[in-house]
Amino acid sequence: MKLITLFLISTFTGLSLFFYQQKPLKQSLIDGKEIYTDFCMQCHMTNGEGVPGAFPPLANSDYLEDVDKTIHALKFGLKGPITVNGKPYDSVMVSQGLDDEEIADVMNYILRNWGNSTDEIITEERISTIQK
Amino acid sequence: MKTLRHSFFSLTLLLVTACDAQDHGPKISTANTIDYSYEIVADGIDIPWGLSLRSANDFLVTEKAGTLYHVLNGEKTVIKGLPPVYVRGQGGLLDVAHSPNYEEDGLIFFTTSSPLGEEKGGHTALYSAQLKNDSLVNTSLLYKGDYNTKKGQHWGSRIAFDAKGHIYFSIGDRGNRELNPQDISRDGGKIYRLNLDGSIPDDNPFNTTANSRKAIYSFGHRNPQGMITHPDTGQIWVHEHGPRGGDEINIVKAGKNYGWPLITYGINYSGTPITDSTEKGGMEQPLYYWLPSIAPSGMAFSTSDVYPNWKNNLFVGSLRFEYLERLVLEDNEVIKREKVLDSIGRIRNVEQGPDGYLYIGVEGKGILKIIPKS
Numbered sequence: 360m361k362l363i364t365l366f367l368i369s370t371f372t373g374l375s376l377f378f379y380q381q382k383p384l385k386q387s388l389i390d391g392k393e394i395y396t397d398f399c400m401q402c403h404m405t406n407g408e409g410v411p412g413a414f415p416p417l418a419n420s421d422y423l424e425d426v427d428k429t430i431h432a433l434k435f436g437l438k439g440p441i442t443v444n445g446k447p448y449d450s451v452m453v454s455q456g457l458d459d460e461e462i463a464d465v466m467n468y469i470l471r472n473w474g475n476s477t478d479e480i481i482t483e484e485r486i487s488t489i490q491k
Numbered sequence: 492m493k494t495l496r497h498s499f500f501s502l503t504l505l506l507v508t509a510c511d512a513q514d515h516g517p518k519i520s521t522a523n524t525i526d527y528s529y530e531i532v533a534d535g536i537d538i539p540w541g542l543s544l545r546s547a548n549d550f551l552v553t554e555k556a557g558t559l560y561h562v563l564n565g566e567k568t569v570i571k572g573l574p575p576v577y578v579r580g581q582g583g584l585l586d587v588a589h590s591p592n593y594e595e596d597g598l599i600f601f602t603t604s605s606p607l608g609e610e611k612g613g614h615t616a617l618y619s620a621q622l623k624n625d626s627l628v629n630t631s632l633l634y635k636g637d638y639n640t641k642k643g644q645h646w647g648s649r650i651a652f653d654a655k656g657h658i659y660f661s662i663g664d665r666g667n668r669e670l671n672p673q674d675i676s677r678d679g680g681k682i683y684r685l686n687l688d689g690s691i692p693d694d695n696p697f698n699t700t701a702n703s704r705k706a707i708y709s710f711g712h713r714n715p716q717g718m719i720t721h722p723d724t725g726q727i728w729v730h731e732h733g734p735r736g737g738d739e740i741n742i743v744k745a746g747k748n749y750g751w752p753l754i755t756y757g758i759n760y761s762g763t764p765i766t767d768s769t770e771k772g773g774m775e776q777p778l779y780y781w782l783p784s785i786a787p788s789g790m791a792f793s794t795s796d797v798y799p800n801w802k803n804n805l806f807v808g809s810l811r812f813e814y815l816e817r818l819v820l821e822d823n824e825v826i827k828r829e830k831v832l833d834s835i836g837r838i839r840n841v842e843q844g845p846d847g848y849l850y851i852g853v854e855g856k857g858i859l860k861i862i863p864k865s
Contacts, residue, residue: 413837451855456579456582
């Protein structure tokens, strides 16, 4: 009986790993950097410093403390007045058409650069739970 | 290693400072008296990308996210039946233009980022169609760039016409400057010319060149998002986004190479150089270049008497600095630059309507009509 249980557990674990392979963080950061360069950098600039008055900074940004809110903005766009590091912004960021995996990658990259830090690994699954 | 990295960093910083310091052209000025205002003629459009006016009360607007609006007597209607729009990065539904023969053929032309094709990703496509009962009918794909890519950058695209029955449109380098702009066997980084039915004009410059895209009219462009037919000469004027610095105005000539990325007045966003050349034999020099970049989008000549002192001036929207730029030209040289509607927002497009007024598309605001104060 014990053997069967062990067998079932290991089969289940094996299958889950097979069907749901979380990308290693190292790869996610590499892919996230590429996404950042392609889709984000023109407005948020090379080191996430943004453009005063127009595009809020991602570097040392208090806005990123609310991870779900940030994911929502990346998934569905963001418009209207916001405050970042005490300064007001009122621009439009439309959805960039990134898929969940790409959003997870760029989130991991942004949350670990330019003075931001986290222990949290953003997964594709987490992105998929954020609804409009 | 640390010291090495540190000195490399300082060197980069020095280069960046050095490159960015060389402002070019007449300094941008602000008018002493503001003798104009504006009114909003269409609102509720996040990114009004393309605009084509039949009159002040009848115009088409594209929204980048993939909606075509017909604005008739102040009422905004969504046009149904668009082909697939690939919304990705800077891509989406792009420019729109009424046919120069609209009274007879009833055609509209539009460009869009398109997912059609074998490969994943997308490329810029040009369509014609007619409007019937708020839907597109007789939709015809006139051109589709390939090969598709998932890159989000540089789709172009603007549309213009000459008086000889040609349509011109632009496609940007699609985020692959190494391969696309200098290779006429590939799409991207080009201005294209077609007949209005989509066929290739016999006298296109590369029509008899082996292994070429026959629709190409000029090449070596980065990302042209402004195009206008000069009201007097009939030549096609474009402007294009440079990298960091080096946005350009060019007069497009058949078969010419505009140099990207072999020559440029700009540098990488990161501050590193792209090339040490700003000119080379066999490559065209821009009529004007912006340093620093204004991120130009949309282009129009004012030819009417509606605005005092603006006649024959060129107007260009600035995405980056959020104003409309007025350029005064003398013998094809920019002699004065002025901010109009400073801090208005990110300007996507500027058009002169048949009524002689200037209309601009502003992100988050909609379509604005510029009105002189009498």
